[in-house]
Amino acid sequence: MKTNKNLTRMEYGLLAGVVGIILNLFLFLFKLGIGFFSLSISIIADSINNLSDGASAIVAIIGFKIADKPADNEHPFGYARGEYISGFIISILIVVIGIQLLINSIKSIIEPTELIVNIYVIIILICSILVKLWLYKFNMNIGKKINSHTLIATAVDSLNDVYVTLGVLCSIILSYYINFNLDAYIGCVIAIFIIYSGFKLIKETVSPLLGEAPNPELIQNIKSNVMSYDGVIGFHDLIVHTYGHAQVFCSLHVELDAKVDIMLSHELIDTIERELSQKLGINMLIHLDPVITDNKCIMEMKEMLEEIVYKIDTKLEVHDFRIIKEAPYTNLIFDLAVPDDFVMSDEDLVKEINTKVKGYSDFLRCIVKVDKNYISTYI
Known part of the structure; x- marks a missing residue:
């Protein structure tokens, strides 16, 4: 026909x-x-x-x-x-x-x-x-x-x-x-x-x-397109909503180098939003996350933390990592994305991470915000 x-x-x-x-x-x-x-x-x-x-x-x-x-x-x-x-x-x-x-x-x-x-x-x-x-x-x-x-x-x-x-x-x-x-x-x-x-x-x-899982092809297209832009370090907190045919809304956080001028970074984010919306036929909303890449202490702390987290489960994702000193402690503040099928409770997970971090120093303290990995959820 x-x-x-x-x-x-x-x-x-x-x-x-x-x-x-x-x-x-x-x-x-x-x-x-x-x-x-x-x-x-x-x-x-x-x-x-x-x-x-x-x-x-x-x-x-x-x-x-x-x-x-x-x-x-x-x-x-x-x-x-x-x-x-x-x-x-x-x-x-x-x-x-x-x-x-x-x-x-x-x-x-x-x-x-x-x-x-x-x-x-x-x-x-x-x-x-x-x-x-x-x-x-x-x-x-x-x-x-x-x-x-x-x-x-x-x-x-x-x-x-x-x-x-x-x-x-x-x-x-x-x-x-x-x-x-x-x-x-x-x-x-x-x-x-x-x-x-x-x-x-x-x-x-x-x-x-x-609420069903989004099309894996759509997720892969979003990933590959976002990472194709110069200056993008990574992204997280990808959430896809659908409200009927051709009514797809996507939000995510894109990581850019904190040293880059904020106006240039904002312009890049706007460009990604506009071009991906037109190319993929979806409504994009992107949040800018500045990431410090040249501080040796922060990078070493982050690597140590990621090693601890990945030993618990490789599906766990650390993002929005930062360090705040509050004498006598050093606070490791970060978000932790947890997949839907993760069996451990949020409280037990944070407790285990804190215990292992204290194995490096009693003066290290984790302040964790546990997030769901909404890539696996379609609302």
Whole structure:
């Protein structure tokens, strides 16, 4: 399917929704009619499934409308996450449909009915499969183009419908030739598959709302681009937030030599923010951290501290290191980035570091701010 690059994200969603409503309503009416005519519980259930797909399309349109609303005082980052919510609702509907189909199939096994089969039933079911295959490709192409969880969920639902109708068709044909009603048994198998797909989609649509890990490729791009600028010593405290498609906010601290004029350093930070925002399509916010690189005492203390910390766990990161003398003690002040999977408590970790530092001198004292490593957290 070819798509017009001039269409906005909301217009794509609206197009997919309207097409879904029209086609699913058409399929519902035809299947409901042949379902009552042939006395097939699976065809009737399949028609109700198409009706719910039309309702899902309406939910998708509402979701895109909400997501397209501009930011305001109550929601300064916009409403783009509304699309995730609509995708979640569609996923719930898929599970409900699967459960209802399973119940109806079990009832049909307990109380079987005789099927009435003719060529018109077969033709309508085949046409339904072809329509749903086209609808699957239509929604999947648009969903991937605009990176929409809602449309991808809708596409998967259309593919599930293909399996449902194909199963119904096969069971009707086989039942006719073997003189045994397979309609309800096939319905049970398909229902279980639909329920499984629905729960899988729930996980995929809820994950961005709860907070998931950022794309490793994005993190690597940020790292390599930041470190490519002359004068950058290092960086830390990288945090990535997402508020829907194309609404990515990134903040980090960049380390520059403290000897460089503050105005030049500030200009470099502004340049990195501007160029990375344009290149990566994200909103960058960078904090300047001046680092002393020519003080032998500070550098030796930092190396000693990093050696102690890395022996505890190589994933720990020391940054914002500085020394403040407070007679008779020398305070080693620093931030310590701790990964999410680190098992030791913050209190025990700081206590162990202090104990090992005092092994060098009783007059050394650590003042530690423990931070989470938010590279592994997507909010």
